[in-house]
Amino acid sequence: MKIGIIMLRHPPIRISPVMPEVVRLLSEWGATVETIYPEEQLTELGEVRVANDLYILKSGTELALSLAGALHAAGAPLLNPYPTAAMMRDKIVATRILQASGVPTPETYVTAHPNHLATLIDDGPLVLKPYRGSEGRGVHVVWDADELDDVRTNAGPVFAQRYHKPEGRDHKLYCIGEQVFGVKRIWPAKTYEEKLGEPITITPELREIALCCGRAFGLELFGLDVIVSDGRPFVVDISSFPGFKGVPDAALRLADYIYAAAQRVVEGEPLLPSTGKGVSA
Amino acid sequence: MKALVIGPGRIGCGFVGQLLRASGMKVVFAARTPALADHLNRVGQYRVRLVNGREMREITVDGVRAVPTSEFELVVEEIAKVDLIAIAVGANNLPDIAPLIAAGLRRRSTPLNVIAFENMADAGTYLRCLVTSRLPADYPIAQHGFSGALVSRAVTERLGDLSKDEPLVFVGDPPATFVVDGMGLRPPLPVIEGMLVTDNFSAWMLRKLYTFSAGHATAAYLAYLKGYHFIHTAIHDPEIRAAVLSAMSEGQRALAARYGPAVAGDESDLLEIISRFENAALNDPVARVGRDPQRKLGAEDRLVGAARLAEAVGVCPEKLALAAAAALCFDNPDDPSAAELQYEIEKDGVGPALNRISGLDMRSGVGRSIADTRNRLARGWHHGNLLLSLDRLLWTWTV
Numbered sequence A: 001m002k003i004g005i006i007m008l009r010h011p012p013i014r015i016s017p018v019m020p021e022v023v024r025l026l027s028e029w030g031a032t033v034e035t036i037y038p039e040e041q042l043t044e045l046g047e048v049r050v051a052n053d054l055y056i057l058k059s060g061t062e063l064a065l066s067l068a069g070a071l072h073a074a075g076a077p078l079l080n081p082y083p084t085a086a087m088m089r090d091k092i093v094a095t096r097i098l099q100a101s102g103v104p105t106p107e108t109y110v111t112a113h114p115n116h117l118a119t120l121i122d123d124g125p126l127v128l129k130p131y132r133g134s135e136g137r138g139v140h141v142v143w144d145a146d147e148l149d150d151v152r153t154n155a156g157p158v159f160a161q162r163y164h165k166p167e168g169r170d171h172k173l174y175c176i177g178e179q180v181f182g183v184k185r186i187w188p189a190k191t192y193e194e195k196l197g198e199p200i201t202i203t204p205e206l207r208e209i210a211l212c213c214g215r216a217f218g219l220e221l222f223g224l225d226v227i228v229s230d231g232r233p234f235v236v237d238i239s240s241f242p243g244f245k246g247v248p249d250a251a252l253r254l255a256d257y258i259y260a261a262a263q264r265v266v267e268g269e270p271l272l273p274s275t276g277k278g279v280s281a
Numbered sequence B: 001m002k003a004l005v006i007g008p009g010r011i012g013c014g015f016v017g018q019l020l021r022a023s024g025m026k027v028v029f030a031a032r033t034p035a036l037a038d039h040l041n042r043v044g045q046y047r048v049r050l051v052n053g054r055e056m057r058e059i060t061v062d063g064v065r066a067v068p069t070s071e072f073e074l075v076v077e078e079i080a081k082v083d084l085i086a087i088a089v090g091a092n093n094l095p096d097i098a099p100l101i102a103a104g105l106r107r108r109s110t111p112l113n114v115i116a117f118e119n120m121a122d123a124g125t126y127l128r129c130l131v132t133s134r135l136p137a138d139y140p141i142a143q144h145g146f147s148g149a150l151v152s153r154a155v156t157e158r159l160g161d162l163s164k165d166e167p168l169v170f171v172g173d174p175p176a177t178f179v180v181d182g183m184g185l186r187p188p189l190p191v192i193e194g195m196l197v198t199d200n201f202s203a204w205m206l207r208k209l210y211t212f213s214a215g216h217a218t219a220a221y222l223a224y225l226k227g228y229h230f231i232h233t234a235i236h237d238p239e240i241r242a243a244v245l246s247a248m249s250e251g252q253r254a255l256a257a258r259y260g261p262a263v264a265g266d267e268s269d270l271l272e273i274i275s276r277f278e279n280a281a282l283n284d285p286v287a288r289v290g291r292d293p294q295r296k297l298g299a300e301d302r303l304v305g306a307a308r309l310a311e312a313v314g315v316c317p318e319k320l321a322l323a324a325a326a327a328l329c330f331d332n333p334d335d336p337s338a339a340e341l342q343y344e345i346e347k348d349g350v351g352p353a354l355n356r357i358s359g360l361d362m363r364s365g366v367g368r369s370i371a372d373t374r375n376r377l378a379r380g381w382h383h384g385n386l387l388l389s390l391d392r393l394l395w396t397w398t399v
Helices: A018-028 A062-073 A082-089 A091-100 A114-123 A145-150 A192-196 A204-217 A250-266 B010-022 B034-043 B072-081 B091-106 B123-132 B201-226 B238-259 B267-277 B304-312 B318-327 B336-348 B350-358 B365-378
Strands: A002-006 A032-036 A054-057 A108-111 A126-130 A140-142 A158-162 A170-176 A179-185 A198-200 A221-229 A232-240 B002-006 B026-031 B045-052 B055-062 B064-068 B084-087 B113-116 B145-151 B155-159 B169-172 B178-181 B195-198 B387-389
Touching (some): A002 A018, A002 A062, A018 A032, A018 A250, A054 A062, A054 A250, A082 A091, A082 A204, A091 A158, A091 A204, A114 A126, A114 A145, A170 A204, A179 A192, A179 A204, A204 A221, A204 A232, B002 B010, B010 B026, B010 B045, B010 B055, B010 B084, B010 B155, B010 B169, B026 B034, B026 B072, B034 B045, B034 B064, B064 B072, B072 B091, B091 B123, B113 B123, B123 B145, B145 B201, B201 B238, B201 B267, B201 B387, B238 B304, B238 B318, B304 B318, B304 B365, B318 B365, B336 B350, B350 B365
Parallel strands (some): B002 B084, B026 B064, B084 B113, B113 B145, B178 B195
Antiparallel strands (some): A108 A158, A126 A140, A126 A158, A170 A179, A179 A198, A221 A232, B045 B055, B145 B178, B155 B169
């Protein structure tokens, strides 16, 4: 069983123990794990070959996504398929897919010119996000139309969502297969402890929202940011293969899931198991 | 010395045949599948791959041949000539091979030992009865030995294609010992590598059932509640690992009180079992290990049996009761036994269902403990829900 994981090496000060532990467990269980760091190597595109039974795109960099695309084009099975990962990277596409699937999202607007948003602010503040951003970077709330003058437009389309005042801490929902885990976390989380948050028992409604998102994208390994405002949940972000921080035994659960997926590939079965069957709970 | 192995399956080839060849015996297999007999005759050898974590060693078992059981006369001739018969056909198939053995014995003038590697408490007695019923009343059956054997190795896979000329590969873990019921054997005793002869076979059966099997089942049912797919994964979960070790310890302490420490073993034996559960090469899916919860909750079986014995000797079977309660939550729709159990629990309640399966009195002792634990789990348990923490009974979502 050979598994290739496309990763990004974090600086030593950033604590991210989950993936190293996943790699260690998979190796201990007899899998040959190739960790691929696209930023640390020169890749000759013509030499990109399918050398593993299964690939996993963990890194969120543009180069990693493109390399995953190249592997996809070469016929590589990816646990988080390239087309889905690419769609999820673009908040405009991802949000529309969620809306079309009935997932509750804030009102969402896109434009090339921030000033087009001015009249919307009369009805309340907006949250502006880089349309290909992640991990909360560059997200800010615009309370006044004057602030739109400061919005940079050279970073591509402007993505804006209606601001809903959250009740309490944000919810992170993490999905591994059909397993949905909830973590409560302050936003923005700065320290590692704050990022770990606190595992919580979620409501059936939140669970169903998470599973609905998975069905919308045909994905089993992803994370959601949810805020609850006036008792209503809103999905404000979705990401392929997040850090799973705060999920109890996250590395073990991920390794278990990846091992099962790789085994299915090796045995010629579909990469994603049929839903609602078996004892995968 | 020459041995006939009836049943060249995973245990027959991957354990019995290998040890017999290592002991210097000539080995002939009797195979129900003609293509398998043909393959063994054509290739003349197979391999046993013993895997433990990342360590792997392969043993070539050569100089073997086979006869198909459909060639009744050929098998009978072999039985007439061999010095030992080893059987690994599955307990349910023993009646099918009794006529073969009976016919072969009638051709013999010398005693013969027949060992059934079926992990079955009364395999020797049962097989002797089956064979005797097919012999004339005056046949001197007492001259032959019929015994059961307890296999330590797990052989999980057979790799290879019967249509090709490459040796088959049997994949298992390293243990290479087996315990034989000495009461059933007749002299001269066979000399086989790894064989331990005991006069207290039933106690050794219980040792395996109440430690290894109890731990295996505990791991499977708790893994199900926590959402793991494999035993080798679940055993890395600190809560499950602690519970498995405790459940096996409860069983072991009960065995020690009843049969003495020599039979029960010590903590090092339990840690060795844990290390076997960690062996991913065995590829034990939770769904397979947890299969048939009704049987595994039987009065004498690994969980309830061990818990009853523990209770009887003054050991509190807390984790065995937890495992039994988790078994009552095992809701695998692909498993008819599990589906039937869930239906019965829904219809009649936990108490009547557990009472029917295990005969336990729900008002006291082990029965009450299991029912109470199941009821605590039931507050959060629902198909598809997961336990995040066994200790805190924290679930992923509210029902």
